[in-house]
Amino acid sequence: MVAINIDNRPCEAPEGSTIYEAAQLIGITIPTLCHMEGLSPSGACRICVVEVEGMPSLTPACSFPVREGMNIQTHSARVLLARKTIVELLLANHPDDCLYCIRNNNCMLQNLAADLGVRRRRYTGARNEYKEDVSSPSVIRDPEKCILCGKCVRVCEEVQDVSAIDFIDRGSQSHIGTAFDEGLNLSSCINCGQCIVVCPTGALHEHDSLKSVIDAINDPDITVVAQHAPSVSVTIGEEFGLPAGADCDGMMVAALRRLGFDRVFDTSFTADLTIMEEGSELVERIKNGGKLPMLTSCSPGWIKFAEQRYPDFLDNISSCKSPQQMMGAIIKSFFAERENIDPAKIFSVSIMPCTAKKFEAGRHEMTRDGYPDVDVVLTTRELARLIRMRGLDMLALQPEGADTPFGERTTAGKIFGASGGVMEAALRSAYFLLTGSELEDLNVTAVRGLEGCKEAHVKIGDLEVGVAVASGLKNAAALLDQIRAGRDDLHFIEIMTCPGGCIAGGGQPLSTNKQAVTQRMKALYALDASAETRTSHKNEAVQRLYEEYLGSPLSDKSHHLLHTHYTQREVLL
Amino acid sequence: MTTVAETGTAPVLAEIFARHPGAGRDALIPILQDIQDTMGYLSLETIKEVGAHLNLPVSKIYGVATFYNQFRFQALGKYHVQVCRGTACHVKGSQGVLDDIRQILKLEPGVTTADGLFSLEVVACIGACGLAPVIKINDEFHADMTTAKLDRVFKALKKEAKSND
Numbered sequence A: 001m002v003a004i005n006i007d008n009r010p011c012e013a014p015e016g017s018t019i020y021e022a023a024q025l026i027g028i029t030i031p032t033l034c035h036m037e038g039l040s041p042s043g044a045c046r047i048c049v050v051e052v053e054g055m056p057s058l059t060p061a062c063s064f065p066v067r068e069g070m071n072i073q074t075h076s077a078r079v080l081l082a083r084k085t086i087v088e089l090l091l092a093n094h095p096d097d098c099l100y101c102i103r104n105n106n107c108m109l110q111n112l113a114a115d116l117g118v119r120r121r122r123y124t125g126a127r128n129e130y131k132e133d134v135s136s137p138s139v140i141r142d143p144e145k146c147i148l149c150g151k152c153v154r155v156c157e158e159v160q161d162v163s164a165i166d167f168i169d170r171g172s173q174s175h176i177g178t179a180f181d182e183g184l185n186l187s188s189c190i191n192c193g194q195c196i197v198v199c200p201t202g203a204l205h206e207h208d209s210l211k212s213v214i215d216a217i218n219d220p221d222i223t224v225v226a227q228h229a230p231s232v233s234v235t236i237g238e239e240f241g242l243p244a245g246a247d248c249d250g251m252m253v254a255a256l257r258r259l260g261f262d263r264v265f266d267t268s269f270t271a272d273l274t275i276m277e278e279g280s281e282l283v284e285r286i287k288n289g290g291k292l293p294m295l296t297s298c299s300p301g302w303i304k305f306a307e308q309r310y311p312d313f314l315d316n317i318s319s320c321k322s323p324q325q326m327m328g329a330i331i332k333s334f335f336a337e338r339e340n341i342d343p344a345k346i347f348s349v350s351i352m353p354c355t356a357k358k359f360e361a362g363r364h365e366m367t368r369d370g371y372p373d374v375d376v377v378l379t380t381r382e383l384a385r386l387i388r389m390r391g392l393d394m395l396a397l398q399p400e401g402a403d404t405p406f407g408e409r410t411t412a413g414k415i416f417g418a419s420g421g422v423m424e425a426a427l428r429s430a431y432f433l434l435t436g437s438e439l440e441d442l443n444v445t446a447v448r449g450l451e452g453c454k455e456a457h458v459k460i461g462d463l464e465v466g467v468a469v470a471s472g473l474k475n476a477a478a479l480l481d482q483i484r485a486g487r488d489d490l491h492f493i494e495i496m497t498c499p500g501g502c503i504a505g506g507g508q509p510l511s512t513n514k515q516a517v518t519q520r521m522k523a524l525y526a527l528d529a530s531a532e533t534r535t536s537h538k539n540e541a542v543q544r545l546y547e548e549y550l551g552s553p554l555s556d557k558s559h560h561l562l563h564t565h566y567t568q569r570e571v572l573l
Numbered sequence B: 001m002t003t004v005a006e007t008g009t010a011p012v013l014a015e016i017f018a019r020h021p022g023a024g025r026d027a028l029i030p031i032l033q034d035i036q037d038t039m040g041y042l043s044l045e046t047i048k049e050v051g052a053h054l055n056l057p058v059s060k061i062y063g064v065a066t067f068y069n070q071f072r073f074q075a076l077g078k079y080h081v082q083v084c085r086g087t088a089c090h091v092k093g094s095q096g097v098l099d100d101i102r103q104i105l106k107l108e109p110g111v112t113t114a115d116g117l118f119s120l121e122v123v124a125c126i127g128a129c130g131l132a133p134v135i136k137i138n139d140e141f142h143a144d145m146t147t148a149k150l151d152r153v154f155k156a157l158k159k160e161a162k163s164n165d
């Protein structure tokens, strides 16, 4: 620990911590725009400057380490004036678009301008005119609102190992773009939306699909069906002021009904179904010498990454569709038949933590007999907007349960929302499928937590099964490179695109940060710890679906509806 | 030195890569310069190859290349127009000349017209200050440019191109 003074208060901070971190420890927030926890500092924006006694110029707090005896002023008159000027200069070529901007009321630039008392335009710079890039089904880019903080570039490179975007041109022409300034849809972008979550402004946002949903709801001839992903119930509360990790499952279901959805299903149901299919696939591959290690297939960002960067692993990827697509498929088949509804008259909406799910829903592999399995994907953020638009006080609603036949879930399906959850759920059921008895301890703690790569060796009968869990594609790539180089002790690998899993997805509330993700993860495991049914093979509704419709896991019908295959994709890498 | 016309791009690139061993990031700019010198511009294909060779994402290479004015991403036009923006030409109104050309050819610096006829480049000083404001089309200098003269020159070139077809 080093002893320092911050704003005339003596305090201590761990050696090596930055001024920014030290101030945070004593409850002082120094504003940042370009700083990102855990990633390389960039020092691009200088909004975080502070005064350090003895140093002639102002010092960026986000990257400068504390030293014994340092005297720091975080909000002196000189500091505040410098910050205000920085914001005014950023605004000099910024469109005054707040009223029409998706980030109105939720924008770091706008907040800073307000906090620092910017009340008139003092500088007017030449504005570059850029077209919005609306080419991607997932992520929209509006470079006019970009302040060149570079966060998106760093996440894309350092977390996802994708590098779809970078700084292009220089000086006043400098902007963020793809190679050859192509549309994002043609680039190597895997649609993860991590860049959206870190962007301080409205320069990046999801492809908004609310209108088509509202239109469908208002059409009396259409049966509008919703499904919600496992993680959404523990994140949406943050949009309405609840602390991270508060589970709003019942209130959210009630809200979806008030919004006019005719049926509300729980994607955790098809997560259980996925485990039945994927677990059986794993067992079959192990027993019959199939391609190993098997890789999970539920994260659509990872799937595109594999298609373009690791096509040699496509046969390792489980043929299971993702839970979203499985739900979509059985809604327009089993459910439609049972309820005697023409599938063409069903509008299937999924509420997802994820922008890549929008891309997934539009894939040609996800359409059968001319109907897309899922019509529209809304992110957690879009659902929150819809709820606000309708003036619903979600937190005041009486909790309601999801609808049959796809409303019942076990917590094995629920923990899909956290990195390691699919693996844990799969191990619980694979153990049962291989040995006929239950795992003694259902808690597979080795695969839990926020580390980027987790590994375990689990004894199932005589077999020692090697498993690994990677989240954040940079971690996944490192693991796949080991396997390319000959590593062969692994049987099953879970890969999630976003670091920490769906609870940190690119469609989640913008309050997403490490602390929030930790709380969301805790919430999912707490639900699991207190649940009675914690294994997918014990989901009775899933068993009924097999009895009444699918037959058995990996049956022809299952294959037709629930499985697919991916092929190599040529993009500029 | 092998030329693209003789062998296609692969051997030319191989030769360039061989000239810059080490394959680190430091090699990027010299490699791009050599490619531009031999092929006239940086094509999407060549940038892809450079990316594979140096293990760099194409977005990064494109970002670095656009940082410097010297790189082009399209083949030169049949008529490559260079506008001098040196001091002497500037004093004599070369900004107006550039704006005129932009208008007449509907063309921005660094770009080539869709029909492949014209490409435009802004150069610092072409070394013909006596002729200011001066432009150079392929190897030919055109002195004392005015709007009317530019009109005539480009009309003539378009005609010439048509009759050659």
Ligand code: SF4
Binding pocket: A094, A095, A096, A097, A098, A099, A101, A102, A103, A104, A105, A107, A108, A109, A110, A145, A201, A202, A203
């Ligand atoms: S990005 Fe922020 S400051 Fe800019 S228009 Fe949108 S809300 Fe306003």
Ligand code: SF4
Binding pocket: A139, A152, A155, A156, A160, A162, A163, A164, A165, A188, A189, A190, A191, A192, A193, A194, A195, A196
């Ligand atoms: S969505 Fe993901 S892959 Fe695409 S640009 Fe953003 S961070 Fe990169």
Ligand code: SF4
Binding pocket: A145, A146, A147, A148, A149, A150, A151, A152, A153, A176, A195, A198, A199, A200, A201, A203, A204
């Ligand atoms: S798009 Fe957003 S995150 Fe990326 S540089 Fe611009 S302001 Fe920063």
Ligand code: FES
Binding pocket: A031, A032, A033, A034, A035, A042, A043, A044, A045, A046, A047, A048, A049, A060, A061, A062, A063
């Ligand atoms: S936040 Fe410190 S320089 Fe941008």
